[in-house]
Amino acid sequence: MRYMASFDIGTTNVKGILVTSDAGIFLENNVELRVIRHEDAVEQEPIEWYDAVKKIAASWFKVGIKAADIGLLTFSGQMQDCIPVGEDLQPLRPAILYSDGRASEQARRMLEELGESAIQERTMNPFDGSLTFPKIMWLKEREEETYRQTRSFLVSSKDYVIARLTGECVTDPTSAATTGCMDVRTREWIGPWLERYGVDAAKMPKIAASDSIVGKVTAEASAATGFAAGTPVLCGIGDAGAATLGAGVYEEGEVYSYIGTTGWVAGASTGFLDVQSGAFNLSYVEAGRQISIAPLSNAGSAHQWAVGAFGSGSKVGDTMSYKLFDRAVEQTERGVDDVLFLPYLNGERCPVQDAEASGCFIGLKPSTTRERMGTAVLEGVAYSMRQVLELVAKRQEDGSLRVTLIGGGAKSKIWCQIMADVLGCELVVPKDSQYLPSLGAAALGFRHAGWSEDYSSAGRAFKELKNATVYVPDEKLRAHYNRQYEKYKRMYPAVAPLFAE
Structure with a gap:
């Protein structure tokens, strides 16, 4: 063919x-x-x-x-x-x-x-x-x-x-x-x-x-x-499953993140995650192999909301609005204040299960700008991603970790950099990552077509595709984001009683 x-x-x-x-x-x-x-x-x-x-x-x-x-x-x-x-x-x-x-x-x-x-x-x-x-x-x-x-x-x-x-x-x-x-x-x-x-x-x-x-x-x-x-x-x-294949994740320990309207962090495994955390265990293409996946209810949807709430574009959702918003975030200094955003605009499923949860800012002051609030929204999703990443992936002994990022959210360069900084790991964004789920689905037919011997070799082929962009964390921001992350993890427990009311 x-x-x-x-x-x-x-x-x-x-x-x-x-x-x-x-x-x-x-x-x-x-x-x-x-x-x-x-x-x-x-x-x-x-x-x-x-x-x-x-x-x-x-x-x-x-x-x-x-x-x-x-x-x-x-x-x-x-x-x-x-x-x-x-x-x-x-x-x-x-x-x-x-x-x-x-x-x-x-x-x-x-x-x-x-x-x-x-x-x-x-x-x-x-x-x-x-x-x-x-x-x-x-x-x-x-x-x-x-x-x-x-x-x-x-x-x-x-x-x-x-x-x-x-x-x-x-x-x-x-x-x-x-x-x-x-x-x-x-x-x-x-x-x-x-x-x-x-x-x-x-x-x-x-x-x-x-x-x-x-x-x-x-x-x-x-x-x-x-x-x-x-x-x-x-x-x-x-x-x-298609996104996991498209990200080239098939062997134990490999991990990636998907940022669409919602999102997830996932890896391949022969075992099962504890479902009490809200994580899922999805059957993968071959029996005995699972996708360990921790879902995020708020990902690209939070980005879209921030563009409308804090951006300066004329029409929410158009390409120019996103470009103007991202440019403003790029020009906003990070690491100089304690503004935090809990991104639960649509409730959350993991690592907390609370359909009544909502978005919250803390640390706002008279000097806080709308650009800084927009930046905090992107940081908030990144903190949320870090929480679920810790459920799915184990770092190397030296603390290093390499995460592939796919989905429409990966088109925002400044957001990718923020995620690398908050996660404290290398973030690999393949070219045209929004099409990788389609490419992953295509991998199902490679053996029928005689194009690949097995899914491991298909995964290796995907990883070798050229033109991937690698985002490296800014060491100058490491201490700030680690400190802020510890505060972020205490936000939901502090405000959860208000959601219950």
């Missing part, structure tokens, strides 16, 4: 790339997505995911790419969703996204009835209303007709697009690990739990290996997308 097409279907946009045998990225493209918010609900229209894939494919064919040159389709996507589809594979309602917590009541009841220890033993993960299983129960109780008509409850945004392309309802073990009803060791649905709560097991998608071919592009899908009928389609992998 000449190209492999890989799509990363996130919350804010769909990214598509054509990948060549040397892991080169060709004709990258992305399409923005809408997020529907009303009251506490966070939803998206699944049809828009499929339309975005069609739009990106059309852009390739328009410039001369031939459908026959694309030998394989692969995907990554947001996880922990609840996407009910009917017999015709059309969505029966908007998808309930991972960040939607409407099922908290159902989760509390299930947690009490099944027992926290029993849940953690089978899933090795926390259990709350953000998971797919409680959301299915919410639908069963609140939208009975939708439940009755559902052919399958899909888990990841990419599962829906794959269903439309192939007619198959499948998901991967990484995504399934975020549902709250998959046994992490056997990688199968926990039948007795489904039966206990009256959920028809036939409505759950088949769990297939991420690198398995689950179907081929149908004639109907070919007419809609332009891809050649019969093109093989991989099961793909949830976004955390």
Whole structure:
């Protein structure tokens, strides 16, 4: 094959790339997505995911790419969703996204009835209303007709697009690990739990290996997308798995951080993290291997808020607004005051679990400028990252650590430098890091294409890609940030009683 097409279907946009045998990225493209918010609900229209894939494919064919040159389709996507589809594979309602917590009541009841220890033993993960299983129960109780008509409850945004392309309802073990009803060791649905709560097991998608071919592009899908009928389609992998592969993290002890709207710090492991911390253990591409992942509810979203609150751009979210904000932060002296920001604008999941938590400043004085407050927001996310990094990674005996940073947040050079300074480690930012989840999903097909022998060699190839930028911590700021970090860790315990009220 000449190209492999890989799509990363996130919350804010769909990214598509054509990948060549040397892991080169060709004709990258992305399409923005809408997020529907009303009251506490966070939803998206699944049809828009499929339309975005069609739009990106059309852009390739328009410039001369031939459908026959694309030998394989692969995907990554947001996880922990609840996407009910009917017999015709059309969505029966908007998808309930991972960040939607409407099922908290159902989760509390299930947690009490099944027992926290029993849940953690089978899933090795926390259990709350953000998971797919409680959301299915919410639908069963609140939208009975939708439940009755559902052919399958899909888990990841990419599962829906794959269903439309192939007619198959499948998901991967990484995504399934975020549902709250998959046994992490056997990688199968926990039948007795489904039966206990009256959920028809036939409505759950088949769990297939991420690198398995689950179907081929149908004639109907070919007419809609332009891809050649019969093109093989991989099961793909949830976004955390794709990002881990794209970061070249596969061996024990390797670690990376992802900064998107939300974020996480993760590493590869053959063991399990303590889930009491709010960390997750997600099944990786091969049995017996996990992704140890500590999630951050506030990452790029905090950056976006700071640009709007303290920046001077004319339109929040446009490129110029971010550039002006970052320039102001670059010109702001750091290490000269004690201003701190707790970045829990959307609550937090790790290392504390508190949906009611909110953002807080301390140390403000009459001399504090809006530029300094904006800088404190970026520092606050970095402190939060340092906390979860300590859960996932161990430093070398000399205290050194090397962290790969990927995601849209890595485009901010000053933020990357702040993170290196606060973490006290080298930060490696690969070129076009926002496309690495798509590249990670493409790695699933390398063995099919004969481009790579195994995932370790694919990881090494990704690390050897040129044009990575390395950020080194400023030694002059080390003592300041270490002192501030110790104060930062005391902020949440000090104000938590106020959140409870």
